Structures are given as structure tokens and as C-alpha cells.
Amino acid sequence: MINSNNIIACTYTTVNGTEFNAINPATGELLEGSFTGADSTAVNQALKQATEAFKIYRTIGAKRKAAFLRAITGEINLIGETLISRAVAESGLPVGRITGEMGRTTGQLRMFADMVEEGSWVDAVIDEAQPNRLPIPRSDIRRMLVPIGPVVVFGASNFPLAFSVAGGDTASALASGCPVIVKVHPAHPGTSALVGSAISKAAEATGMPKGVFSLLYDNGYTVGAQLVKHEQTKAVAFTGSFKGGMALLKLAQDRESVIPVFTEMGSINPVILLPAKLNADYARLAVKFADSITLGAGQFCTNPGLILAVQSESLNRFISDLGRAIEAAPSAAMLTPGIWQNYQTLSQEILSENGLELIAKSNVINAEKVNQSVAAIAKVSALEFISNKKLREEIFGPWSLIVVADDVAQLEQAVQSLEGQLTATVMAEREELPQYATLLDTLTAITGRVILNGVPTGVEVCAAMQHGGPFPATSDSRFTSVGTGAIYRFVRPVAWQDWEDSLLPPELQVSNPLNIWRQINNNWTKE
The missing domain is CATH 3.40.309.10 (Aldehyde Dehydrogenase; Chain A, domain 2)
Known part of the structure; x- marks a missing residue:
């Protein structure tokens, strides 16, 4: 049985909105489950809870984040047959394709868990103080990447699993330390509901702050626009059409505080x-x-x-x-x-x-x-x-x-x-x-x-993959939406200058307690 309620802060919530059903595109039949589009109250509550959760989640620790990502994988595997059946019905795609896509979804969650647990992805750079340098002494300066805040992810029509609720955008955002609010694609609400439930269960099982994940439905554009314009949204990830991507970019640019929107808008390859x-x-x-x-x-x-x-x-x-x-x-x-x-x-x-x-x-x-x-x-x-x-x-x-x-x-x-x-x-x-x-x-x-001498269809999920390109393929060609590099869309660099060692993040402390790779005085080392 699919719970078709919206999920706000990992909790099923009744909202006031327009109901809609999923359609089997191969047969035209309505599928089980009536889903209700979220309202502005739901949007506000999801972002409020995500902002509160961010205060905890951004520094919750690599091992706990990795455990959360692996727990999502476990919960998805538990509902594998049900999930595949529903995704096939909502997308018209064959069982083999959806089975492979589920494997890709869980695989990239594990990949990000491993990356987060190892820890070197934060790109720690240290230039030690030179108090005797002439003519001017040099301060001690230490820099690393930190998460930027709540991320809104739009589910993609053509990948109901791998680019949707627990897909690469969500996995990379959660790995970076950012809470996620997913705006469900209206073509596969049942699939999204099942995966949303898996993420919520994993969050509870691993002790994550509840606002780390929310899932909102909408059969139109209203909720998506509200999410992008909301002052507490700090970044947006979107895979879809050029028209849709440009609309989101404009909404973000018209905000009082402009935020990054990472759109993948297609290509003729x-x-x-x-x-x-x-x-x-x-x-x-x-x-x-x-x-x-x-x-x-x-x-x-x-x-x-x-x-x-x-x-x-x-x-x-x-x-x-x-x-x-x-x-x-x-x-x-x-x-x-x-x-x-x-x-x-x-x-x-x-x-x-x-x-x-x-x-x-x-x-x-x-x-x-x-x-x-x-x-x-x-x-x-x-x-x-x-x-x-x-x-x-x-x-x-x-x-x-x-x-x-x-x-x-x-x-x-x-x-x-x-x-x-x-x-x-x-x-x-x-x-x-x-x-x-x-x-x-x-x-x-x-x-x-x-x-x-290959074909472009088929994108390997790995560290070296670049899935992005100059406009209009994407809105920012410096980033990828596939592979471990996807995490860098949702972080920003911060430098600490002349701070006492005990007050620094562990990644920047002299003893290197996390044993990560760091660049110290222009040399990469774990010392």
C-alpha cells in the first residue's frame, strides 16, 4: 500500500491542494493512489524544518552521514520488487531498464557514502603562519568546503529512480551536508512515494534531524516556483527541458538573494x-x-x-x-x-x-x-x-x-x-x-x-564522469550532475584565519584527526 501523503520533515502530512493520479503511459489507465498537491503552508514548513535541520546536519560527522546514505540503500532494496513494478507502470519503461536504474540509484548512494566517510573531498588547504616573513608576516590560513544549506531537487521525467527522489542530486546534496526538499515529478508520484518513505525510514533509523528530507507533490508548476523563490532555499537541481530550466533560472535570479540553479536542459549530442x-x-x-x-x-x-x-x-x-x-x-x-x-x-x-x-x-x-x-x-x-x-x-x-x-x-x-x-x-x-x-x-x-568510437547513451557513475556542458546544455558547465563531482554543486569554500587549533573544524586541525588528504604549504599530505 502506497502512502500518498506529502512528507514534511520525514513525517506524513495532510495538505490542502488539488488531487491527481498517475497514468500508465503505455495503456492510458489511471493507477492506484490519489496524490494531493502541496500548498504554500507545506512549502513554508518544509523549508523551515530543513533550515533547522541544517544547523545539526551540516556538522553531523562523516560516519553518521555515510550510515544514513547506506541506510537509504538498504530501505530501497527492501522494497525492490514493489518499487520496480510501480516505476514500470508509471514510466512505460521495461523491467530490465528499471531494474538497472534501481541498481544505479543504490550504487551512487553507496559511492557517496564511501566518499564522505573517507573525507578528503572537502579539499582542505592549509597555508601555515610565517611570523618572521619580511616585509610582512603571513597569517595562518586554512580553507575547506562547507555545505550551503537546504537544496530543492526536481524529479526528472526520464529517470524515475536515478534522477529523482533518491537520485544523484539528492544523494550528492545529502552527502555534502545539505537537507533536501524533493519536488516530485507528476508522472511518477507512486514511485516517488515509495522512495520517499525509504529515505524517511533511513533518517529515523540513523538518528538524522527530521528536517533533513521532505517530499512535496504538485501536478503543475506552483509548488516548484514557490520552492525556488523561498528565501530559505539555498540551491536548486533540475533535469528536464530547456523551457523548464530557464523558467527556474529566472525565478532564482529574480529573488532578493540570488541562488545557484544547476540545470541540465538537454543536448543533441x-x-x-x-x-x-x-x-x-x-x-x-x-x-x-x-x-x-x-x-x-x-x-x-x-x-x-x-x-x-x-x-x-x-x-x-x-x-x-x-x-x-x-x-x-x-x-x-x-x-x-x-x-x-x-x-x-x-x-x-x-x-x-x-x-x-x-x-x-x-x-x-x-x-x-x-x-x-x-x-x-x-x-x-x-x-x-x-x-x-x-x-x-x-x-x-x-x-x-x-x-x-x-x-x-x-x-x-x-x-x-x-x-x-x-x-x-x-x-x-x-x-x-x-x-x-x-x-x-x-x-x-x-x-x-x-x-x-562509442555511443553517448549510457553514463558511467564514477569519479571521472562529467555530465554537464556549456549553455544551453546546462546552466553551469563547471559542474557535473553524475559521479562524485556532483557534490561540489552544493558546497562553498570558507577560510579560517589565525584561529586556535581547538576551535577549527577537525578537517583543518594540526593533528589531522580524520586522517584525510590535505594540501599543506602547497604539498599534498596526510601528515
């Missing part, structure tokens, strides 16, 4: 096919990219929505093989009726643009289900692509545009016309790469992750 690789491997490349384009009905922020190459016979063969693979690709339920409708509209509208030619679309449609994706690819000349900004906009779904250049110079011009991206992929033989140094430099300048 260009793929460059270099000639030698095409000549050697066009058939295998066609299959590989057909699979990547249609994976999850194309509903990945790293979907390869753009393929660029110089005209050649091998490119023609690649396009022909890719077209046949797309035609044979089965349809799949899209995440929501709204996302399906938006994909239908945009994928049809784009075909009316000058010079665009439809190459292929899926012929295998499941007529027994609703909101079914129709994979499609089209091609256009590089000249038309460069002159038409509309062709460089994301179409969220199983769509990709092939840009055909007359020569390498024109290919480089097409790449130079692109805005910021999450990923860029180069398919190449090793020996041909030196000829394209300028092109590779351009790709590095516009993206957060440059991939060689």
Missing part, C-alpha cells in the same frame, strides 16, 4: 563520422547508432540526435543501412502523453524545413498500446544546417538528423555552428585523427564529454 572509419565499418556503425537512437524510445539527454559526415559512397551505405534498421525498430511507450505529443509535433514540423529529407521511420508500431514512439531519421546538407538554427534544436525522442558536408571545411563549419552540448562523439580510425585537430578542438570547446 553530435556524432562525427570520419571517412576512414566509415569506409571500414559503416555496416556495424549503422546498427550501433540505430540501437542508440531508439534506446528507451530515445528519451535520454544523451541521445545521438545529430550525425555529421563528409559526402562519400560509404556514407551513403551507412545511411541506407541505418534507414533499414530504423524501419525495423519496434515502437515503445513514451514517458508521458505530453512527451509523446511533443515528439509527434516536433518530429513532424521539422520535416517542413528547407532541404530536409526523411530517410526512414519505424514501421513496427504496437497498435495495442498508446503513446508509442515512431523512430525516424532525416538528412540535410551542411549548408542548410548552418543557415537554419531550428535544425540545431533538440527533439526529445527517437529522432536523429544526418548532416552531409561537401568537404572537411564545411564539416568544421557545421560543428562550429553548434551550441553547448553534454556529449560529442567521434567515430574514427586512430591514424586519421591527427588530420582533424581543429575539429577536435572545436568539439572540446562546446561539450562536457568527448567520446571516441
